[in-house]
Amino acid sequence: MTEEITFETEADMPPLPMSLGTTLVNKTGSWRYIRPLYVDKTSPCNHACPAGEDIVEQIGLMAEGRFEEAWRRLMEENPLPGVCGRICPHVCERECNRKEMGGAIAIHLLEQFLAHYGASHEISLPKPEARRQGRVAIVGAGACGLSAAYFLVRLGYRVTLFEAQDEPGGRMCLVRGNRLPKEVLKHEIAQITALGMEVRTGMLLGANLALKDLEGFDAVLLALGHTRSRKTAIEAVGLTGPDVELEFLKSGWGLKLDEKGLAVTDEAACTGREGVFAAGEMVLGAGPVSRAVGSGKRTALAIDKYLKGVPLEGFPPLDGNIQAKPRKVDPTVVHFKDINTAYFEWLEPPPKPETGIFGEETAKMEAERCFSCGTCNLCDTCFIFCPDVAISRVDHRGYEVNYDYCKGCGVCAEECPRHAISMERE
């Protein structure tokens, strides 16, 4: 590529020690025995979220003021953000690394903000086409059933959603209006059902909904909820006595229950009976609404595989979460000790908003407080620090290491504020 420059005499040489040609001829990459790799790792909030949201990515978009994109990313993983933002116990915030430097990010308030943003800007989701062969029956229109319905319709299936009560919503309807305003719940349920599905209310399994009625579907999801929910549903239609629905399923379909009375499934939500899946609190026991959402999502993804005839593999354990649109991420969870605190100041969260929802400026500021644990956010620190100028930016997408020159000094990995670079042996 370059010729060697030779000097015959002193007069040929420059007056002072300096390079005349390009230093590119010296491929310092040959010195290397370890190399840097851009490896996004799991943020603790993502790890903890039972709904399987990509929280760090959403917040990253909000920090850039890209609220609509953040809302869309959120809706890709959780169709009930207005509900979850208000009544989920936000384990994400307990795990947030920012709590060590001023206070955890107010993730639940940011979620409420995004839900409100979507609603108030009337951003609509595209109506999916029913292009897949397969009709799915979902029994129970609580958070789990609604979530499963949402994901299945988006995947192109035809869904019939059966609900024992007069309205969908399940236990969410029982939350007091000051904690979960009725119009928020109504809007989010409508947002799901408006995608295009058959909703049949007043249908109680074992009463006016027979197993025979379900056998015509290509897959059935049982999302009957917790004992309390079922009791309420049963009483609502004027019946009493033991768990009518479950007894019905045990005797009719051989549904297995454990000693706690919870339905038994594998990681792909299969009950053991061909084409019959179970999810939500009837499997997992009482838990936060976000977990029901995540469970419904898992089951929708499992039913999708089932109906495509693809093996039901690769599902995480039932106590783990799942993404509909997974990012390539190393499962290592980032802890506070991995964060390079030299790049951050002690900053406290904003005061809780008077109206209950952050304004846009406050939401953006709060999002900017996020460390973006394990997730490259194009901060350019590695690019600036590389002593060999071996890191270049690839437009708005990320960085590239030129391994011809990278000496493996590791400064990039050490300085990366968010532990998004790993050093690996050659």
Place this chain on the structure above:
Amino acid sequence: MKKVIMGNHAVSYGVQLARAQVIAAYPITPQTQIVEMLSEMCADGLLNAKFIKVESEHSAMAACVGASSAGARAFTATSSHGLALMHEMLHWAAGARLPIVMANVNRALGPGWSIWTEQTDSLAQRDTGWLQFYCENNQEVLDTVIQAFKIAEQVLLPVMLVLDAFVLSHTEEPVDLPDQGLVDEYLPPYEAQYKLDPSDPHAFGPMVSPDHYMEMRYKIQKAMEEAVEAARRADEEFSEVFGRNYGLVEPYRLEDAAVVLVTSATITGTAREVIDQLREEGERVGLLKVRMFRPFPFRDVREALAGAKKVAVIDRNISFGHGGIFAEEIKSALYNSPAKPPLFGFVIGLGGRDVTPASIRGIAEYTFEHDAPETEMIWREVKK
């Protein structure tokens, strides 16, 4: 415009007139007034320079190296231990061929801790590749600052101008501050031939193998040799523009001198008086002031001493294990000359001990009374 100012401030005004662009400095007695005034000039908008406060003299020179590498006219000042601390960087400045100018106030090195004048600090750096000029009075100090930038930028070597602690640095004398316009004529802006420039990138100061290092050093020595005439021309041009100059050496009443005293810096001023007195008493005695010490002005020194029957060199410094440094250098300059008069090396005034007319008269009389020196060096006025 004439002002009564201390030697340190004469440096400051010189640097201001020379339009230095970067000043990186660390304080030390007795130079601090130099950079203090410069910092005030910068703050008051009287000098358009970047003033960088650094954490040590080593960093001061390093910052000057960086600034000069980027094409800026750079200056710093120091003394004694500060100069010693920047020793490594002195080598760098010369090796990198950077025209940095520095004022060094000659101050004794400790322990014993001293703030008073002695020349050992600057002379101990004579191997670093820096030019060195020793100043006799405050006017010469100011003028030499301006000449220093001109010479440095021509030969691409750093230049040190030297003034005595307190005797000059803190002594006020009337000094003529030349007109800025005239200085601008004499000293145009610095245009670096090679500098850090993203549009024309080069790596500076890279590794140089045995295959090329010697040629780099050879170039420095050649530049030093060119610097003799460059300094002479700069001094002559200075006379044309400003009406005064100093020479590389200055002979004083040498015409028929049998005994020649050789001095530098402020001792020269005192010695002139003694020479005049001795002449009045009929002694054939003269004085040679050595102003430029590096590059060593071999030709000027040999010519000036050609007729001398005895030479008495007065050193306000000492190289332990050898002798006074001006004496060493002059002895070696005369070694291959046909005329090799006996050379007496006197060591006096270390640690700021006063060198009086009586001291110098004593040295002259010793020289008259001895045919040749009895010891390698003669220490004067040591309490024994």
